[in-house]
Amino acid sequence: MRAKGGLAPEGYDKYAFEPFAVTVDLAVLTVRAGELEVLLVERGQEPYAGRWALPGGFVLPTESAETAARRVLAVETGIRDLSRLHLEQLRTYSEPDRDPRMRVVSVAFAALLPDPPEPHGGGDAAQARWLPYGSVGPLAFDHDRILADAHERVGAKLEYTCLATSFCQPEFTLGELQRIYETVWGAVLDRPNFRRKVLATPGFVAPVPGAARLTGGRGKPAALYRAGGATALQPPLLRPPSEGRPS
Amino acid sequence: MRAKGGLAPEGYDKYAFEPFAVTVDLAVLTVRAGELEVLLVERGQEPYAGRWALPGGFVLPTESAETAARRVLAVETGIRDLSRLHLEQLRTYSEPDRDPRMRVVSVAFAALLPDPPEPHGGGDAAQARWLPYGSVGPLAFDHDRILADAHERVGAKLEYTCLATSFCQPEFTLGELQRIYETVWGAVLDRPNFRRKVLATPGFVAPVPGAARLTGGRGKPAALYRAGGATALQPPLLRPPSEGRPS
DNA sequence: GCAAAAGTGTTGGTACTACACCCATGC
DNA sequence: GCATGGGTGTAGTACCAACACTTTTGC
Numbered sequence: 001m002r003a004k005g006g007l008a009p010e011g012y013d014k015y016a017f018e019p020f021a022v023t024v025d026l027a028v029l030t031v032r033a034g035e036l037e038v039l040l041v042e043r044g045q046e047p048y049a050g051r052w053a054l055p056g057g058f059v060l061p062t063e064s065a066e067t068a069a070r071r072v073l074a075v076e077t078g079i080r081d082l083s084r085l086h087l088e089q090l091r092t093y094s095e096p097d098r099d100p101r102m103r104v105v106s107v108a109f110a111a112l113l114p115d116p117p118e119p120h121g122g123g124d125a126a127q128a129r130w131l132p133y134g135s136v137g138p139l140a141f142d143h144d145r146i147l148a149d150a151h152e153r154v155g156a157k158l159e160y161t162c163l164a165t166s167f168c169q170p171e172f173t174l175g176e177l178q179r180i181y182e183t184v185w186g187a188v189l190d191r192p193n194f195r196r197k198v199l200a201t202p203g204f205v206a207p208v209p210g211a212a213r214l215t216g217g218r219g220k221p222a223a224l225y226r227a228g229g230a231t232a233l234q235p236p237l238l239r240p241p242s243e244g245r246p247s
Numbered sequence: 248m249r250a251k252g253g254l255a256p257e258g259y260d261k262y263a264f265e266p267f268a269v270t271v272d273l274a275v276l277t278v279r280a281g282e283l284e285v286l287l288v289e290r291g292q293e294p295y296a297g298r299w300a301l302p303g304g305f306v307l308p309t310e311s312a313e314t315a316a317r318r319v320l321a322v323e324t325g326i327r328d329l330s331r332l333h334l335e336q337l338r339t340y341s342e343p344d345r346d347p348r349m350r351v352v353s354v355a356f357a358a359l360l361p362d363p364p365e366p367h368g369g370g371d372a373a374q375a376r377w378l379p380y381g382s383v384g385p386l387a388f389d390h391d392r393i394l395a396d397a398h399e400r401v402g403a404k405l406e407y408t409c410l411a412t413s414f415c416q417p418e419f420t421l422g423e424l425q426r427i428y429e430t431v432w433g434a435v436l437d438r439p440n441f442r443r444k445v446l447a448t449p450g451f452v453a454p455v456p457g458a459a460r461l462t463g464g465r466g467k468p469a470a471l472y473r474a475g476g477a478t479a480l481q482p483p484l485l486r487p488p489s490e491g492r493p494s
Numbered sequence: 495g496c497a498a499a500a501g502t503g504t505t506g507g508t509a510c511t512a513c514a515c516c517c518a519t520g521c
Numbered sequence: 522g523c524a525t526g527g528g529t530g531t532a533g534t535a536c537c538a539a540c541a542c543t544t545t546t547g548c
Contacts, residue, residue: 192540
């Protein structure tokens with residue numbers, strides 16, 4: 001951020017320090033068929049060749065971390081339509097030994113992608129796949145921790161923001177929205193109360209007039225909603241108390 | 248995070264890319280005499296020479312960002328006792344043009360320091376001072392934004408964590424604790440209700456038996472408390488609704 | 495009719511707001 | 522006494538969890 005010693009700006013030596021690589025890593029989550037899934041890539045080379053890892057890559061000289069995140073995701077997974085990708089900076093992981101090759105500082109993102117398209121490997125990734133959140137083995141580098149942090153962040157944001165609609169198709173039923181909460185939180189919610197809560201929050205969802213959809217093949221067709229204009233939930237929709245979470 | 252192309256790990260060229268500088272910047276807040284203050288340094292050199300800026304500096308090859316943050320703060324402000332410093336990663340600012348000299352990616356921290364000691368300039372800082380939060384003019388680089396983000400983060404964390412005790416001396420009265428909330432939030436709280444709320448949250452504060460302190464020179468001496476073991480507030484202590492904040 | 499999913503009503507409890515009021519100290 | 526700050530009581534309200542219940546569809 002500031003030059004050392006008495007160097008004038010034009011005398012500033014960009015190469016005076018051991019270089020840092022700056023990368024991005026993405027924990028992309030989705031909900032499919034009531035299951036929480038993560039987008040992972042199989043590493044094609046050492047270290048951790050053959051292991052699953054979060055999609056990630058270098059930030060280029062002209063990019064911000066956010067810009068790099070979108071590009072890297074497109075390259076490594078072959079997913080073309082990222083228009084509905086919700087991207088959010090998580091934190092930066094900077095432990096000196098997190099990559100055995102060199103000093104790598106990684107800006108991690110939590111991301112959501114509804115209606116998950118099939119990915120293809122690309123770039124350095126041998127292959128790319130959606131895998132169930134609960135079943136991912138040890139990932140490369142410190143990606144287990146990044147993924148856990150992302151899950152916790154997303155779970156927390158469901159409480160006090162309208163983020164859940166980012167997991168849904170453009171039009172969705174309240175039952176589908178509830179499934180998002182239940183899947184991410186790993187908890188069961190009371191349907192009548194959930195419904196009231198959502199509808200009582202102005203701008204959370206907006207009804208699609210006259211539209212309805214049969215969800216389970218049986219039962220009453222459910223009314224359809226779109227995401228409303230609001231971003232925050234006031235009051236919040238709290239997770240049921242759990243022993244696992246620090247409270 | 249991963250090598251490009253077919254380079255073997257040992258063939259990996261650390262210097263293949265335009266180097267990034269990785270820095271830390273700290274928004275250190277305190278409350279003194281009912282006023283919110285920020286720890287700033289005056290820049291000794293271009294760019295922005297003579298302007299106030301957040302303390303910050305390079306991350307060294309063997310440091311994590313957190314380690315660098317503590318070292319940089321000690322060097323630039325001369326503050327020796329950082330044992331009670333509360334440090335928390337805010338986010339990373341990576342816009343390509345945020346520093347005119349070169350590509351600088353900065354990991355920003357929000358920090359709290361109770362009972363603020365007098366700082367001295369040091370390192371690249373011509374001087375270091377505590378300045379009232381409301382009166383800081385335009386800062387160097389994008390530090391206005393970082394500072395605003397830090398303030399918002401701290402304000403939000405007061406709602407659902409025990410963070411407020413990090414602004415206080417080891418022993419404090421409930422009135423002093425309430426002042427912290429009021430100062431950071433810029434809002435007035437109801438004293439009886441605040442008191443009940445704090446005492447009803449298990450582990451937020453613990454009474455110091457028999458101890459009392461005269462606060463304003465007049466009035467009944469107030470009982471003293473220490474920080475309890477809890478870190479989260481359940482239920483939260485919400486800011487009074489305000490139009491300024493997005494809700 | 496039966497099962498399944500959507501939608502409505504009700505009730506008791508918790509927690510919060512907005513006060514009024516009492517207590518202990520310095521001047 | 523009076524001002525100042527600490528501490529307690531209380532009534533009304535909002536919100537929420539936990540149900541029971543009705544409605545609409547497929548089979």
